[in-house]
Structure formats: C-alpha cells, structure tokens
Amino acid sequence: MAVINRTPDSFYDRGSTFLLDRAVERSLCALDAGADWLDIGGVPFGRGPAVSPAEEIDRVVPVVEAVLRERPEAVISVDTYRADVADVAAAAGARVINDTSGLVDPRMTAVVARRGAYAVLCHSAGRPREEKPLARYHDVVAEVRAFLQDRVALAEAAGIPRDRLIVDPGHDLDKNTLHSLELTRRLGELAELGLPVLAAVSNKDFIGEAVDRPQGERVYASIAAMTACILAGARIVRMHDVVAAVDAARMSEAILGLRPPARVEHNTHPTRNV
Template sequence: MTIIDCAGNRIDLKRPRIMGILNVTPDSFSDGGDFISRDVALARARTMVDEGADFLDIGGESTRPGAQAVSEQEELDRVIPVIEAIASEIPVPISVDTSKAAVMRHAVAAGAGLINDVMALRDEGALAVARELDVPVCLMHMQGLPRTMQHDPQYRDVVAEVMAFLRSRVDACLAEGIARNKLLLDPGFGFGKSLLHNLTLLRHLDRFSELQLPLLVGISRKSMIGAVLDDAPVDQRLFGGLACAVMAVERGAAIIRTHDVKPTVDAVRMSHAVISVEA
C-alpha cells in the first residue's frame, strides 16, 4: 500500500511524509499549554503546513508518562473547535490522536480523516466505530497505560513482542471488517519501554517491514533522546530527534511524527534522496 485516503485527501507514501504534532492540552510533555486557544492552534497549524507538514495530528488528552485521564466531554471541547477551524481552511489531512470512540466519531464529522490511537482500538466501542467511519487508523503499541507504563517495563524480546501485538491488532481489525489498506502501525517509542527497549526498536525497525503496512514513527523530543544526550531538556533535543528521524526513514518508516516540522522535513528529504539513488 502506497496511498492512503484520508476522507478524500489522498497521500502517496512512496516517499516519507511528515506529521506535525498539535497538542491542545495543558499538560503534554513538550508543548502543553502552548496551543489551547483555538486561534493560536490554527496559527500553529498554518505554520506547520507552510513548513511542509503532510498531516496535522490533533490531540486533546496527554499520554505522557504519568498523565491523568480526561473526560470524554473535556477532550471533545478541546479538539473539535480546532479540527473544525483547521478543516475549513487548510487542505491537509487531519489526524485525531484519541482512544475514545465518541471522540473519533465527532472528530471525523468535524473534518478529521485519520485516527491515531495509542490504544490500538482496544477501548470500548473503538473497533466498531473505526469500521463505521471508514478512515485510516494508526495502531500503536503500548505496554500498560500512560499513568503507569514507565514504572518498570519488561520484555524478553521487545521487537518480537511489539510486532506480535501489532499483528494481533491488525487481525482484530480485519475480523471487525476494517480494510487492511486503512491500517498503519506505530511501535510506540516511549510507551511502556526503557531506553534500551527504545534503542533496540529503532535499531531493528526494518524488521517491521514483515507486517507489510506503513509505519509511523514518533520520537520527537522524547525522553530517550534526553537520556542519551546527558539529560538534555525537552527544548534541546532537536538534533537528536533529527538523527532518529533519519535512521527511522532509512529503516522503512513511512511517516515521521514531529513537533519540529521544518528541520525534520529537510532531514527526511535529504535522507530519502540518498536512499532513492539506484545502486
């Protein structure tokens, strides 16, 4: 599969694409509180598209380690006005970052064309609603829940176990009647994984090609970068994040999810140019 249709916005994945992150939350680990206002969020969306974002990923509930859950209504109040505003003005596919079936339904009605679910459609009603909405869905691996996922994550073989989980969720989607060409996969960097687990996943990311579905990778500004770079704070993790983005593209990632759109666009384009040269 090289083309995904996000509610009429068709994106060719023959070259790697960039998904810009727009969190309309007060407590996300990097940009919490920065884009709560509808107008500020819309301005940020315009900037990211100008910088080269192919998708915009809108989230209304933080999934950082230790994050507390928010109510369905609160999440709707955060994301729906922003999705409506962006969809009315910007012709770029909108992804809604949610695990709640009702938020999925309302977000797609408001203009979202892709569901990005850290729970991989395991919440009540999510599978059925995803089938009904008939938009692409990104299934992510997470061990545990955001509140507890980093307490002491354990794997015997992190790559094999993450792949097995994603296979099982693909099978669940197919059994529900969701078309295979609607699915994308995310190994879930930082979601119930130690530094070694994260580094191992990135080192062996090419193995995920066995699943024969587009791979979305989100490492931007995450703690794994800070841990390697002498406890670098969030605002000093750009260059480490660019290195991870390049390695992910070299290992087959189709979409890079990032806070830092323009630098990532340049790094990914350069990497793809080299990869594309015929031997």
C-alpha cells in the same frame, strides 16, 4: 506528521498551543512549512488530571473544523484512545485516528470502520493516564511485532481494510531507553509486516537520555533518530520541529530514491575546453 497539542500539560510545549487560536495558527504554519498532515491531541498519554470525553471533544474538534475551513485539503489525524472522541472527530473531517493505547477501547475499531477512517495501531502496555508497570521484555522487537500483528487482525476482523492501517511501535510508551533504541535499530523487522510504519520519536525521553539533553535541547538528536527510522523503513514520522524535520525527511527520501531532487543542476552542463 506535525504535532499539535491542545492540552495544558503536554510534555513538550507545556500548553503553548492550548488556546484555540494558537492551536489553529500552529496548524496552518505547520502545513505552510511542508507538513503532510496534522496530528491533533487533547489528552497527553502520560499521567495527569482526568479529562472527560466531552472536554476532549471540545479541545480537538474545534481545531479540526477551523483548520479544514482554511485548508480543506489538509489531512488531519486525531490522537485519542476513546471511541466517542474518534467518532465525533471523524464526523468533523479527521481522516485518521491515531490510537496510542493499542485499542484499549473495544469500540474503537467499529467506529473507525463505520467512518471509513484510517487507523494507527500503536504498541502500548497498560492504560493511558495511569501508572505503568516496569518495562520488561524478553525480545522487545518480537513482542511489539506480535502485538501489532494481533491488533491488525482485530482491526481487519472489524471491517477496516488493510490498506487503511498504519502501525507504530510506540517509542517510549511503556518502554525504557534501551527498548526504544532497539526498536529504532531493528525497525526494519516491523516494516516487514507490509504496512506503513509510523515513528513517533520527537523529543522523547529515550532521546534525552541517549544524548543527555533536557527537554527543549533535543532537536538535533530527534532529527537523527527520525532519519534512522526512515532509513530503516518508517514512512510516517511524527515530529514537533517541522522545518528541520521536513528537510531531513526529504533528504532521506532522496537518498532512498523515494523522492526526486528538487532540481538537478550540479555538473550537468557541458564542459568547455579553455
């Protein structure tokens, strides 16, 4: 899952893809580099100036429409916690709603069900764009798992088929670095829910704090965290650096037997006695 931020204040790219043509260009380049789908967002999760639903729609929907005109086969998710935005985005062709708020909008499940979309159910505590309480957990993995089970039940009750649900433990979202590392280490316990697990670890603060690297110097550590998540059971990874992530993901899949090698030539020819 390649990250496309149509925002002027994203923590990673600082607005480099805020202009429509830049966002579309980055999207097409990500697909050409091997991304399986695009995750387009118009409002960062963290604190910042208010963005109205209408403005968020104006940021994300034109990107969805422009990319699908060029690449109608592309899978697109929209990163939003607002049901109104999800509704318009799905009508424009987005097939997945990536709600990092944990369904804070009570209308979200009804919209996803009616549109026949897929939904990413993410663990989060507190409302997006607001100051959060200090992160406190007795057992972060057990509490995240219970939260996700509750959201899955809520989504199914609203009419979203189970095979259209994806779960995300929400690395860094209302969690400190120790919590995010524990979630990575024990991700297999979340995979036991029987649903695809999404790991959104790219360039996050827990990576910077773990290896003492500032933003912009976390590529290698991000790839290491992504690979650990794949080996532990993640089947979707949300990443900024597409080329590096695609190679690492495909190697991980080959090791796990999920993808055949691109070719098998080494030591496959008969040995000649000289």
